[in-house]
Amino acid sequence: MPGMWGRAEGQGMNRLFSLALLLPALAALFPADSAAWELQLPTVNRAIFSDDPSAFYMYTDRNFEGVKSQPWTAGQYGFVRDQKRTAAGVILTKFHEGLDIKPVKRDGKGVPLDLVHPISAGTVVHVSTEPNQSSYGKYVVIRHDWPEGPLYSLYAHLMETRVRTGAKVGPQDPVGRLGYTGEGIDRVRAHLHLELNLMLSERFESWHASRFQTPNHHGNYNGLNLVGLDLARLYFELREDPALTLASFLGRERVHHKVRVPAAGKFPLLARYPFLRKGPGAANPESWEIHFNRSGVPLGFHPSSIPTGEPVVVWVEPSKTYHAYLTRGRLSGSGSTATLSSSGLSYLSLVTGRF
Numbered sequence: 001m002p003g004m005w006g007r008a009e010g011q012g013m014n015r016l017f018s019l020a021l022l023l024p025a026l027a028a029l030f031p032a033d034s035a036a037w038e039l040q041l042p043t044v045n046r047a048i049f050s051d052d053p054s055a056f057y058m059y060t061d062r063n064f065e066g067v068k069s070q071p072w073t074a075g076q077y078g079f080v081r082d083q084k085r086t087a088a089g090v091i092l093t094k095f096h097e098g099l100d101i102k103p104v105k106r107d108g109k110g111v112p113l114d115l116v117h118p119i120s121a122g123t124v125v126h127v128s129t130e131p132n133q134s135s136y137g138k139y140v141v142i143r144h145d146w147p148e149g150p151l152y153s154l155y156a157h158l159m160e161t162r163v164r165t166g167a168k169v170g171p172q173d174p175v176g177r178l179g180y181t182g183e184g185i186d187r188v189r190a191h192l193h194l195e196l197n198l199m200l201s202e203r204f205e206s207w208h209a210s211r212f213q214t215p216n217h218h219g220n221y222n223g224l225n226l227v228g229l230d231l232a233r234l235y236f237e238l239r240e241d242p243a244l245t246l247a248s249f250l251g252r253e254r255v256h257h258k259v260r261v262p263a264a265g266k267f268p269l270l271a272r273y274p275f276l277r278k279g280p281g282a283a284n285p286e287s288w289e290i291h292f293n294r295s296g297v298p299l300g301f302h303p304s305s306i307p308t309g310e311p312v313v314v315w316v317e318p319s320k321t322y323h324a325y326l327t328r329g330r331l332s333g334s335g336s337t338a339t340l341s342s343s344g345l346s347y348l349s350l351v352t353g354r355f
Contacts, residue, residue, distance in 0.1 A: 058100040058191035075100035086321035097228035098195035126221035137181025149273040156193035197226035247275040
């Protein structure tokens with residue numbers, strides 16, 4: 001069984017992979033709704049921890065200022081795509097929410113054969129078998145009920161799915177086969193797009209209907225409602241500290257901007273992830289300051305004694321270029337001044353549940 005637990009000493013990869021071979025037996029000790037932080041890799045590709053990560057990540061085709069390349073780094077999580085020359089130099093402006101994992105096995109025609117397994121025990125909450133209904137192609141979402149709240153792993157571009165909604169799955173259960181369904185992917189670039197997400201709203205359908213004319217085929221499991229975490233970093237940090245918590249993991253994220261919002265009403269997101277409420281403060285603050293990283297992951301809700309009538313950016317990391325390039329277009333302005341763009345306001349409404 002491919003994969004790894006988030007626990008390894010410094011004796012090298014052999015011990016790690018020997019432990020991975022025990023996963024089928026160990027998984028039986030954990031029911032599918034276990035709150036343990038066990039993590040494994042989803043396919044037989046384990047090169048993320050090797051001296052050659054290019055063997056793990058699928059490249060993308062790039063043409064920047066007439067120079068063509070195929071950087072494997074564009075398969076990583078983060079701002080890794082779409083180079084742009086700015087006053088701050090050449091920067092990457094397009095955010096990639098997951099990990100693009102190369103296949104290890106192909107048949108004689110180049111069709112990938114790698115099976116995909118859950119990264120942890122959980123419940124299948126969404127199976128999309130229509131490849132043209134999103135850029136994910138065929139994809140599966142699994143809910144993991146961990147101590148600090150539910151997280152959702154997403155497996156995209158599958159050639160086929162092998163699970164049904166409602167199924168309890170463990171690390172030994174295949175959810176599908178790696179493939180190349182979805183927009184802009186061919187057989188050569190076949191890969192598994194893997195995400196680990198927070199869910200923003202359980203009323204996403206209402207939010208979507210008020211903003212889009214097109215139908216939402218995926219309910220709450222639409223990619224717009226799932227905020228991807230840095231899963232590669234989580235794999236590495238769990239190897240160093242098996243007792244790592246979600247709060248401490250997100251606590252190491254760099255704050256990029258802070259938005260003050262009116263205090264009226266409650267935040268459903270805090271009911272789902274209570275650890276996001278930060279710091280001392282009155283039970284009824286005048287406002288809240290929400291801290292975000294560059295990509296928009298909410299890192300904390302801080303009570304404030306300063307009133308505000310509308311959402312306002314109160315701090316942003318200074319930049320020599322436009323904040324829009326650094327925040328997926330959610331902030332406008334430059335330097336040390338920023339405002340919420342229309343897309344930023346729309347996203348904030350989803351984060352706060354005020355729509």
